[in-house]
Amino acid sequence: MPDGSSMRLLQRRFTARATAEEAWAHLARVSDWPSWARHIRRIDVTPLGALTPQSEGVIRLTNGVRSTFRMEELNPGVNWKWVGPFLWLTVHYDHRFQRLGPEQAALEFVVDGEGFGVSVFGRLFAAIYALNLDRAIPLLVAELEKP
Numbered sequence: 001m002p003d004g005s006s007m008r009l010l011q012r013r014f015t016a017r018a019t020a021e022e023a024w025a026h027l028a029r030v031s032d033w034p035s036w037a038r039h040i041r042r043i044d045v046t047p048l049g050a051l052t053p054q055s056e057g058v059i060r061l062t063n064g065v066r067s068t069f070r071m072e073e074l075n076p077g078v079n080w081k082w083v084g085p086f087l088w089l090t091v092h093y094d095h096r097f098q099r100l101g102p103e104q105a106a107l108e109f110v111v112d113g114e115g116f117g118v119s120v121f122g123r124l125f126a127a128i129y130a131l132n133l134d135r136a137i138p139l140l141v142a143e144l145e146k147p
Contacts, residue, residue, distance in 0.1 A: 005114060005115070005116075005118050005119065006112060006113065006114035006115075006118065007112065007113060007114075007118055007119065007122055008110070008111075008112055009091070009111045009112060009113045009122050009123070009125060009126035009129075010109070010110070010111040010126045010129055010130055010133070011108065011109070011110050011111070012108065012109045012133055012134075012137060013106060013107070013108040014106070014107055014108075014137055014141060015100060015104060015105065015106050015107075015141075016104070016105055016107065016140075016141045016144040016145055017103055017104055017144070017145045018103065018104070018105055018144040018145060019099070019102070019103060019105060020077065020097045020098060020099040020105040021077065022105070022144065023097055023105045023107055023144055024076075024077055024097050026143065026144055027095060027097075027107075027140075028050065028051050030043050030045045030051070030057065031043050031044065031045055035139075035143065036136055036139035036140040036142075036143050037132070037136040037139075037140070038062070038135065038136065038139070039061055039062055039063075039132040039135075039136070040059060040060070040061055040062070041060045041061060041062045042059075042060045043057055043058070043059050043060070044057050044058050044060075045057035051071065051074060051080055052071070052074070053071055053074050054071065055070070055071040055074075055082075056068070056069060056070040056071065056082075057069055067084050067085070067086070068084050068085065069082040069083065069084035069093070070082060070083060070084070072092065073094075077097065078096070078097060079094055079095060079096040079097065080094075080095050081093065081094040081095070086113070086121070086125050087117075087121050087125075088115050088116045088117055088121065089113045089114065089115040089116075089117070089118055089121055089122060089125070090113065090114050090115050091111060091112070091113050091125065092111070092112045092113070092114075093109070093110075093111055094108075094109070094110040094111075094112075095107070095108075095109060096108040096109075096110065105144075107140075109133065111126065111129065113125065113126075
């Protein structure tokens with residue numbers, strides 16, 4: 001990173017009446033995300049199937065923006081983190097899962113950014129992304145809690 005800066009851009013923690021394993025399995029079907037993340041038109045992940053340390057892909061947003069990502073960290077059942085570019089930034093997206101009880105899980109989305117101009121461009125990215133995520137999370141919870 002050119003200027004050595006990094007910062008937390010966004011963090012959302014929420015619960016759902018589902019096991020952590022069910023939540024993991026649901027979110028691990030990344031190509032199905034447009035059902036709850038309405039700002040996403042399509043996600044293509046390779047290789048097909050379960051997430052792996054080699055997973056990478058392309059996210060196409062409904063506004064026409066295209067973004068790439070690759071797996072950076074994978075701890076099955078606990079978290080996965082992928083990384084991708086945004087302007088001059090490198091953005092790290094962590095997806096965390098925690099068992100709270102037999103039928104309740106906590107999920108957490110943590111977004112960190114690093115690189116030139118992160119204090120300006122990172123805040124702009126976070127403001128836009130927060131609006132989308134705040135609309136998407138209730139839809140995701142509803143899907144997780146369907147009987």
